[in-house]
Amino acid sequence: MSKYFIPILFLIIYLFSIIKKVKPYDAFTQGAKSAVPFATSVFPYLVSIFVLTELFEQSGLSNFLSNFLSPFFGLLGIPKELTKLVLIKPFSGNGALAVLTEIYTKYGVDGYLSRCASVIYGSSETVFYVAAVYFAGAKTKKLALPIIISLIASFFSSVFACFICHIL
Amino acid sequence: MNVIFGIILTLSTIILIFKSPESVLTAMLSGGEKALNLSIKMVVVYAVWMGVFSLLEQSGLSNKFAKMLKPLNKFLFGKVPDRANDFMSLNISANVLGMSGATTPMGIKSVQELEKYKGTEYAIAMFFVINATSVQIIPSSVLALRSSMGASSPADIILPTILATLLSTVIGVVLVKIFIKKKA
Numbered sequence: 352m353s354k355y356f357i358p359i360l361f362l363i364i365y366l367f368s369i370i371k372k373v374k375p376y377d378a379f380t381q382g383a384k385s386a387v388p389f390a391t392s393v394f395p396y397l398v399s400i401f402v403l404t405e406l407f408e409q410s411g412l413s414n415f416l417s418n419f420l421s422p423f424f425g426l427l428g429i430p431k432e433l434t435k436l437v438l439i440k441p442f443s444g445n446g447a448l449a450v451l452t453e454i455y456t457k458y459g460v461d462g463y464l465s466r467c468a469s470v471i472y473g474s475s476e477t478v479f480y481v482a483a484v485y486f487a488g489a490k491t492k493k494l495a496l497p498i499i500i501s502l503i504a505s506f507f508s509s510v511f512a513c514f515i516c517h518i519l
Numbered sequence: 520m521n522v523i524f525g526i527i528l529t530l531s532t533i534i535l536i537f538k539s540p541e542s543v544l545t546a547m548l549s550g551g552e553k554a555l556n557l558s559i560k561m562v563v564v565y566a567v568w569m570g571v572f573s574l575l576e577q578s579g580l581s582n583k584f585a586k587m588l589k590p591l592n593k594f595l596f597g598k599v600p601d602r603a604n605d606f607m608s609l610n611i612s613a614n615v616l617g618m619s620g621a622t623t624p625m626g627i628k629s630v631q632e633l634e635k636y637k638g639t640e641y642a643i644a645m646f647f648v649i650n651a652t653s654v655q656i657i658p659s660s661v662l663a664l665r666s667s668m669g670a671s672s673p674a675d676i677i678l679p680t681i682l683a684t685l686l687s688t689v690i691g692v693v694l695v696k697i698f699i700k701k702k703a
Contacts, residue, residue: 357657385565387562397554398554401550401554402550406532445554448664460665485630500648
């Protein structure tokens with residue numbers, strides 16, 4: 352059922368644009384144009400995060416931390432294969448995307464682990480990245496409490512994700 | 520972020536000096552390479568989504584959406600300046616629709632607008648938490664990745680994702696309402 356979601360949403364947008372006499376070619380191209388500057392501005396963040404994740408992984412630090420935390424995560428129903436994903440997502444969506452790709456390749460894209468990982472990835476945000484980018488030029492420094500609240504909320508939704516994937 | 524970055528960078532390098540010193544630079548370069556590959560993939564995904572979003576915007580549909588969100592905004596953020604409300608509505612609609620390329624500029628503008636006024640700390644905190652707990656309906660990047668890797672039905676994760684993301688946002692909103700004081 353849900354495979355019709357995107358096509359139908361897009362169709363509604365197209366039909367509405369036609370009714371409103373929007374020039375579809377011009378509008379689409381104009382939107383697509385903004386993709387390149389966006390990617391350029393995000394690239395430095397990607398490099399920093401990926402260099403960090405790579406060092407984090409190759410030095411064995413990440414395995415150490417995952418192994419240390421996975422029993423606690425396991426008690427709450429998060430499979431040990433997904434501990435790393437839950438840990439990395441708040442820092443880097445792209446690091447998490449790499450971990451997600453790894454999970455897909457290792458355990459098959461259709462299995463429980465992969466579906467569960469998809470839901471964890473899709474239902475949480477890169478808390479620290481949002482804090483860094485949105486508040487880059489801001490005066491507000493009172494972000495500690497909102498960050499903690501976001502992390503707690505995301506963690507519970509990960510626990511919920513592992514649970515709901517058993518049912519749906 | 521700087522503290523965490525510094526600690527992990529230093530600690531990892533120290534461990535690698537003992538384990539295999541030659542892999543320090545190789546690891547860093549391979550990180551950069553992965554970043555480049557991902558950026559290329561991202562350009563494609565964003566180009567398509569931003570193209571569709573542009574149609575949404577120019578047809579006036581997104582504006583209707585922003586108007587629909589106004590009562591919700593009032594409930595979540597309390598009284599906010601009009602201009603900030605516009606940016607925040609656009610940010611949240613883009614968020615809901617999973618257009619991450621559009622959420623970031625609108626998010627930055629919202630924060631800048633909110634900061635111009637006194638007594639908006641609560642609104643800023645709430646706005647941040649909503650953005651940081653994800654409210655998107657369609658996890659477009661996950662769907663794209665799943666279909667590119669040959670999933671038999673890539674969209675079967677949409678419903679659980681919506682439920683999980685709803686839960687995280689509700690928890691976030693409730694916690695903000697409890698722990699952060701709203702100023703009149």
